[in-house]
Amino acid sequence: MRESEIRNKCKEWDQEHLLQFYAELSENEQEELLSQIQETDFSILTSLGDETISQRGEIAPIDAVSLEEIQTKKEEFRELGLEEIRKGHVGAVLLAGGMGTRLGSSHPKGMFNIGETRTVYIFQRLIENMMEVVNEAEVFIPLFIMTSEKNHEETCSFFKEHDFFGYPEQKVYFFRQKMAPATDWDGKILLEKKNRLATSPNGNGGWFSSMADAGLLQELDRIGIEWLNVFAVDNVLQKIADPVFIGAVKKAGMVSGSKVVAKAEPTERVGVLCLEDGKPSIVEYYELSEEMTYALDKNGKLLYNYGVILNYLFRVDTLKDIMNQHLPVHVVKKKIPYIDKNGTCVSPEEPNGYKFEELVLDMIHMMDNCLAFEVERDREFAPVKNATGKDSVDSARELLKKNGIEI
Numbered sequence: 478m479r480e481s482e483i484r485n486k487c488k489e490w491d492q493e494h495l496l497q498f499y500a501e502l503s504e505n506e507q508e509e510l511l512s513q514i515q516e517t518d519f520s521i522l523t524s525l526g527d528e529t530i531s532q533r534g535e536i537a538p539i540d541a542v543s544l545e546e547i548q549t550k551k552e553e554f555r556e557l558g559l560e561e562i563r564k565g566h567v568g569a570v571l572l573a574g575g576m577g578t579r580l581g582s583s584h585p586k587g588m589f590n591i592g593e594t595r596t597v598y599i600f601q602r603l604i605e606n607m608m609e610v611v612n613e614a615e616v617f618i619p620l621f622i623m624t625s626e627k628n629h630e631e632t633c634s635f636f637k638e639h640d641f642f643g644y645p646e647q648k649v650y651f652f653r654q655k656m657a658p659a660t661d662w663d664g665k666i667l668l669e670k671k672n673r674l675a676t677s678p679n680g681n682g683g684w685f686s687s688m689a690d691a692g693l694l695q696e697l698d699r700i701g702i703e704w705l706n707v708f709a710v711d712n713v714l715q716k717i718a719d720p721v722f723i724g725a726v727k728k729a730g731m732v733s734g735s736k737v738v739a740k741a742e743p744t745e746r747v748g749v750l751c752l753e754d755g756k757p758s759i760v761e762y763y764e765l766s767e768e769m770t771y772a773l774d775k776n777g778k779l780l781y782n783y784g785v786i787l788n789y790l791f792r793v794d795t796l797k798d799i800m801n802q803h804l805p806v807h808v809v810k811k812k813i814p815y816i817d818k819n820g821t822c823v824s825p826e827e828p829n830g831y832k833f834e835e836l837v838l839d840m841i842h843m844m845d846n847c848l849a850f851e852v853e854r855d856r857e858f859a860p861v862k863n864a865t866g867k868d869s870v871d872s873a874r875e876l877l878k879k880n881g882i883e884i
């Protein structure tokens with residue numbers, strides 16, 4: 478009966494080819510394939526072929542808490558933030574579903590060693606950053622780590638093998654990111670193996686719904702967490718659960734906050750925090766007109782000056798309110814390994830299909846307000862995205878050393 482239902486589902490969505498090798502599979506492999514097809518949300522395929530160009534609303538610059546203002550109110554912000562942390566109101570969410578492919582590694586990105594004279598894993602560096610706040614507040618902050626189907630077991634094992642780098646195991650929660658199918662140019666879902674669909678993590682915007690699916694919202698309520706600081710795995714210099722940041726957002730009475738850096742140049746390729754129709758929004762650099770890109774305020778500073786670094790603070794009650802609203806699905810062209818109709822494995826050298834992603838930046842536009850909180854680029858922004866060149870292992874190492882961190 479179940480096989481019949483799955484075949485009907487595939488027929489309805491014109492994906493009958495997914496069962497082309499079914500008769501060749503063992504009973505266990507057949508069950509794995511049927512289960513995966515049953516669990517896969519095919520409705521995401523409706524995002525394909527939508528050629529409607531997303532029209533932006535009215536874009537305007539957003540005010541930010543500048544470095545100068547933060548300096549004058551730093552201790553007030555810090556005490557407010559520390560109070561929230563000590564009350565157990567703050568949790569941290571590490572987005573770690575990716576692999577280190579661009580760094581030449583076949584392991585989870587957080588396992589990459591960025592050390593020169595000693596071993597320093599990216600995960601280790603982030604825990605060390607958290608420990609600075611833990612030592613100051615004298616309490617451990619619950620840490621929620623989002624993995625993916627691709628790296629969950631290896632990530633969990635890695636943390637256990639390294640005794641969680643000194644962090645209490647009972648304060649760390651792992652949860653899997655949702656997966657989305659990958660398709661060819663014609664919208665046909667690709668097969669990774671004869672008994673397995675080609676899938677990929679559904680983008681960093683699915684982090685809160687993935688927490689909900691894992692049953693962690695009940696844990697947030699049990700602990701009493703009111704704020705979640707969400708951050709990416711690849712910025713090895715960032716401050717996590719930063720009490721000054723938390724205090725500033727709370728003091729401003731806002732439901733969210735975003736750490737930002739002043740652009741290095743007007744045309745820097747970063748998402749810029751702005752207002753769109755009066756609500757916070759992140760606008761990509763290519764969406765700004767030339768006039769907006771170079772526009773200056775009365776003090777000679779760029780009007781659209783603040784680039785996001787994927788370090789956000791959200792109120793949990795607001796996240797719950799928006800959870801059932803659908804985020805935009807971004808369709809991206811990617812190189813996707815697959816098996817062809819003869820069952821031969823193919824590793825393309827050029828993009829050969831589409832992946833589907835939801836992005837955390839779209840969550841910002843669902844907020845009523847967002848505090849732009851400026852940080853010093855050289856002190857809090859050392860992304861490890863590439864093996865060499867800009868935002869690379871080498872540039873991150875130099876910034877770590879510049880900040881007196883032994884690697």
